[in-house]
Amino acid sequence: MFGKERTFYARYKQGLESDRGLFDEVLGAIAEVLSRYNTTVFENRFIVGGVVEQIIGASARALELNVHNAGKQNQGYDIELDDSQETGISIKGVFASTSGHHNLVNTRGSNEGRDLASLWTTSTLFVMSGVGIGYTDPELGGEFLHPTADALQISGGGLQRWWNENPEWIIRADVPPKSSGPATRVASDAVAWDVFANFERLKKHWSPEI
Numbered sequence: 172m173f174g175k176e177r178t179f180y181a182r183y184k185q186g187l188e189s190d191r192g193l194f195d196e197v198l199g200a201i202a203e204v205l206s207r208y209n210t211t212v213f214e215n216r217f218i219v220g221g222v223v224e225q226i227i228g229a230s231a232r233a234l235e236l237n238v239h240n241a242g243k244q245n246q247g248y249d250i251e252l253d254d255s256q257e258t259g260i261s262i263k264g265v266f267a268s269t270s271g272h273h274n275l276v277n278t279r280g281s282n283e284g285r286d287l288a289s290l291w292t293t294s295t296l297f298v299m300s301g302v303g304i305g306y307t308d309p310e311l312g313g314e315f316l317h318p319t320a321d322a323l324q325i326s327g328g329g330l331q332r333w334w335n336e337n338p339e340w341i342i343r344a345d346v347p348p349k350s351s352g353p354a355t356r357v358a359s360d361a362v363a364w365d366v367f368a369n370f371e372r373l374k375k376h377w378s379p380e381i
Contacts, residue, residue, distance in 0.1 A: 173308040175258045176294035179236065180306040184342050186234035187304075193233055194344070200226045201298065202347040205266060208358055209350045218358035223264045223298055224249045247293045260306075265299040266349040270328035272317045273297075279321070288316050290323055297330065300348040305334050305341040 187194050204222045208215040221242065228240040228250055241259060242249035248259025265273055276290045294308040307315075307330060315329035334341035360379045367374035 173294050173310060175252055176260055176308060177306070179231075179238070179252050179260065180294075180296070180340070182236060183231055183234065184339075186236070187230065187342060190234070193230055197226055197230050198344060198346065205347055205350050206352075207356050209352070209355065210266065211350075212357050215356075215358050219266075220262075220264050224262045227262055227296065227298070227304075250296075259293065261293045261295045263295055263297050265297055265327060266347075267300070268327070269299050269302060270331065271326075272319075272324040273327055274322045275316075275325050276323040277321065278323065288313060288318075288323070291316070295325075297327075298346055299327065299331075300346045302331060302334070303342045303344040303346060305330060307333070307340065311340070 187197070201223060204219055204226075208219050208222075210216045210219050224242050225240055228238055231238045231250070237253060239251040240249065241251040242262075246259070247261065249262040251259045261275075263273065263275075275295065278290070288309075291309050291313075294306065295312075297305045297307070299305060307325075312325060312330065312333070315326040315333070317324040317326055357380050364374075364377060367377050
């Protein structure tokens with residue numbers, strides 16, 4: 172069922188591990204966005220996640236893989252693998268508490284009596300600090316699911332053990348952790364500067380948050 176997704180990951184893994192220069196750019200870009208936009212600031216969390224999706228998409232295209240960044244369409248995946256609008260992979264950045272439980276699907280209302288496992292239908296690529304860039308999907312990772320009152324989560328520790336046993340599904344990399352220093356920027360500063368480009372007086376008096 173997940174043949175296209177697994178083929179993509181195998182090709183991405185082979186390509187990235189064979190291209191040290193691109194590999195270093197991927198890790199450097201992740202480190203840069205985590206340093207600039209500390210996710211301690213709530214609004215930065217969404218921006219960092221989106222930038223990580225762009226990093227994965229750009230690096231895949233650099234390896235001549237036909238993918239599109241498509242997260243804004245809200246169809247359940249972030250990277251579209253072809254032009255059919257049917258196949259894609261979700262990207263999850265995990266930069267703290269990597270052995271804990273991490274949300275796959277947010278739910279609304281009571282989950283009593285619901286089959287939450289059936290809500291996870293998309294292959295998922297985890298960009299995980301100190302671990303690497305790992306793949307799983309509902310057929311491979313179903314045993315690691317953890318339902319809660321308002322979400323379907325997956326065990327980071329379980330995934331790491333599984334990747335140790337199945338190294339074909341992990342790109343080992345020293346992905347940097349969440350920044351422990353002070354927040355240097357907030358995402359709305361950059362967006363405001365972009366918007367103000369067409370508004371002379373506002374741009375003149377633009378100032379970043381203190």
